Amino acid sequence: MSLADRRVRRTMPLIAASLLVGSGLSAWTLGQGTAHAAPPAAERVSDDFNGDGYADLVVGAPGGTVSGKAKAGYVVVTYGSKDGLDPARKKIVSRSTSGVPGAATAKQEFGSAFTRGDLDHDGFADLVIGNDSRSSAAGAVILWGSASGLTGGTKVATYGFAPQAGDFDGDGTTDLALFAGVGSYGDDATGQGARLWKGPVKRTGAPAATLDFMEKSQWWSYENEERPDPSCGERPETCVDGPQSVKGPVVPQAVGDINGDGRADIAMNDYYGDGEWGNSVLYGGATGFERGDAPGSSGALGVGDINGDHYDDLVVGDSDYESRAMVSYGSADGLKGDVQKFDQDLPGVPGAEESGDAFGSSVAVGDVTGDGYADVALGVIGENVGAVADAGSVVLVRGGAGGVTGTGAQAFHQNTADVPGVAEKDDLFGAAVSLLDVTGDGRGDLAASSAAENARAGAVWSLRGTSAGLTAKKSVAFGPKDVGAPNTAALFGSRLR
DSSP states (O other), X not given: OOHHHHHHHOOSOOOOOOOOOSSTTTTTOSSTTOOOOOOOGGGGGGGOSSSSSSOOEEXXXXXXXXXXXXXXXXXXXEOOOTTOOOTTSEEEEETTSTTOOSOOOTTOOTTSEEEEEOTTSSSSOEEEXXXXXXXXXXXXXXXXXXXXXXXEEEEEOSOOBSOEEEXXXXXXXXXXXXXXXXXXXXXXXXXXXEEEEEEEEOTTSOEEEEEOSBOGGGBOOGGGTTSOOGGGTTOGGGSBSBTTEEESOEEEEEXXXXXXXXXXXXXXXXXXXXXXXXXXXXXXXXXXXXEEEESSSSOXXXXXXXXXXXXXXXXXXXXXXXXXXXXXXXXTTSSOSOEEEEOTTSTTOSSOOOTTOOEEEEEEEEXXXXXXXOEEEEEETTOOBTTBTTOBEEEEEEOOTTSOEEEEEEEEOTTSTTOSSOOOTTOOBTSSEEEEOTTSSSSOEEEEEETTHHHHTBEEEEEEEETTEEEEEEEEEEOGGGGTOOOTTOOBTSEEO
C-alpha cells in the first residue's frame, strides 16, 4: 500500500508504539547526565514477564487469520536474553490459545492494542491484550507473568479498547485503566465508558477496588452544557461525563510520570468532533484522573525523561502529515507551555525533510546510551531510500540537558549495512518502534517493524543499544513464519511494546 493510499484510508490516529509503562523512565534515571549500571530486575518488572532481568518484546499481528477467521488477530511475545531476542523463545497468544477466554472472531483484530505491568504484585509483569475495535463487546484478556513466562488467561469484559497499566494513584501497586469501544468519529464528540481498577488485581480478574475514573472536580453532565465546569478550561467538550466515563472519544497511547508526583499519567489523542483531533494528558491522582491540555493535533505519542530533570516529557509525532515532531517538557505543574519542534532539518539528523516522509509516524522513548537521558526513536515510513519510494526508515535523536539534540543522531533502513533485508517500495519500515532493554545491559534496544513487508505478512527488526548509540551489528529480523505463526496478511509488527 502506498503512502498516499495510507493517508486516504486513515480514520483515526495511530496508537503509539512501545513505551516504558508505570512511571516512565524515572527508574532508569539515577542522575542528570550520569552513566549508570543496569537497574535491578525489580525496577524493570513492568517489562519482564518471566523475571529473568531482561525485557520482553510484545508484537501485535491484528491481521492474522486464526482458526480460519480472517483478521482475528494474535500476539507474539519474544523473551529477552543477554544475546538479545531469539524468535525461537516465544509465546503465541490468540483467542484460540488454550486457557485464553473467548473465541477467535473475524475482524476482531485481537492484539492491535496491549499494555503491561505487574497487576497482581508478584514480581512478574502481566500482559493485558485488548483491541482497537469500536465495539465495546470484545473486552480484553490478562495473561499472567511467571518464572516460566506468560500463563493462563483472565477475561476483562466489555472494556477492551487500548487498556493502560500504571501506578495511577501512587500507592506502589499497578492499576489498570480500561476504556470502552470508541464509538463513532462523527460531527459530535460522544461519551466513552471508562473504568479504573485499583491494584493489585487478583488472577480471578477482581481489582482491589474500582475507583472513580476522574476527580470529582471534573465531572461533567452533557445535560448541563449551559454551565460548563470551570476546571475544564477552554474546552468543556473534553471533560468527563461522570465518574465512569470520558467525553471524547479518546485514544490512550502512552504512560509516564509527567509532573513527578509518583503517580503515572496517560497521554492520549482526543476527538473533538467535526473531524478535529487533539491531545491531552490524564494526570494520575489519589482519587482519579485530572485532565490537562497537551500540544499537537493527534499523532503518535511517547513519554520519557529526555532532559534528565526527573519529569517525564511528552513527544508528539507526525500529525496532520507535517513530517515533524515536537516535545513538551514535564514539570511539577505538568506539561510546560513551551514546545520544541524538530524535523529532519535538525542539524545532525541524517536525511532531509521532504513532503510525505511522515517523520514521527511512530514514536518510542528510552535511554539507548545509558547516560541518564532518554532518546527518541521516530518512524519515517514515507522516507525514500535511494530511488525506492516509501521504503521507510527509523531515526534516533538523542536526549540531553537542553532537550532533544541532533548531535549523534542516527538513521536506519533495510539498506543500512548489517540490517537484514532489502529496502522495497511501500515497505513503510518504521511503522512501529520500541525501545526496551532486551539484553539487560541498562541500555534501550530498538525494535522496529514493517507491517507491509512480504505482502503485509509483516516483520520486526531488533538493533542493540550501546554507549555510542544504536548498532546494526548482530541485529536480527523475524516474521510470522520464523515464530510459527499465521503469515498471510498478518500485519505482524503493527504494534510493538
